[in-house]
Amino acid sequence: AQSVTQLDSQVPVFEEAPVELRCNYSSSVSVYLFWYVQYPNQGLQLLLKYLSGSTLVKGINGFEAEFNKSQTSFHLRKPSVHISDTAEYFCAVRRTGGFKTIFGAGTRLFVKA
Amino acid sequence: NAGVTQTPKFQVLKTGQSMTLQCAQDMNHEYMSWYRQDPGMGLRLIHYSVGAGITDQGEVPNGYNVSRSTTEDFPLRLLSAAPSQTSVYFCATMGQPASTDTQYFGPGTRLTVL
Numbered sequence: 001a002q003s004v005t006q007l008d009s010q011v012p013v014f015e016e017a018p019v020e021l022r023c024n025y026s027s028s029v030s031v032y033l034f035w036y037v038q039y040p041n042q043g044l045q046l047l048l049k050y051l052s053g054s055t056l057v058k059g060i061n062g063f064e065a066e067f068n069k070s071q072t073s074f075h076l077r078k079p080s081v082h083i084s085d086t087a088e089y090f091c092a093v094r095r096t097g098g099f100k101t102i103f104g105a106g107t108r109l110f111v112k113a
Numbered sequence: 114n115a116g117v118t119q120t121p122k123f124q125v126l127k128t129g130q131s132m133t134l135q136c137a138q139d140m141n142h143e144y145m146s147w148y149r150q151d152p153g154m155g156l157r158l159i160h161y162s163v164g165a166g167i168t169d170q171g172e173v174p175n176g177y178n179v180s181r182s183t184t185e186d187f188p189l190r191l192l193s194a195a196p197s198q199t200s201v202y203f204c205a206t207m208g209q210p211a212s213t214d215t216q217y218f219g220p221g222t223r224l225t226v227l
Contacts, residue, residue, distance in 0.1 A: 090156065100158060
């Protein structure tokens, strides 16, 4: 079985500062990894995904994530955040060839002016 | 192309009442699923379906029933609502069940059980 741990429940950061949201996963088989964003009162939308190949994945809105197999991590980064990035971010895992996606508990990002 | 739609957006029930949350998609996706979202717990899978006529349980199936008679629709039924079922419910779809596809989420239904 797979599991996901998001290490921070809340991350406050000032506008234009860099941010890293941390995600560790557990799996005995190969996996796909995802980051989703949820803006207030909305559903989830995909930010980026790692399927295979290059370990640095670029997504929408200037976000990127790096897959680290040895540390079983998939941390999300942005070099300069905006007020509009305030949202909840979910890391998720799915085993390759599977269809059940397991989500982390979420990290609430607050961007302050 | 509406994507994934959910109705209603909001619902208040009394303990013991029944209701059906509707989910519909127009993308011809084989895989559909229901999640519930609770503070600090992320999204937990309730039930899923890999095609019409095929459903299975997820992590938290108790108190919920599903059926999949068509590709487009995947309703979630609460037979006897309990306060513990107060949550936000999301329907999600994916093109092919075992693939690299992304899941697409509906806007959610916010359910309160008194």
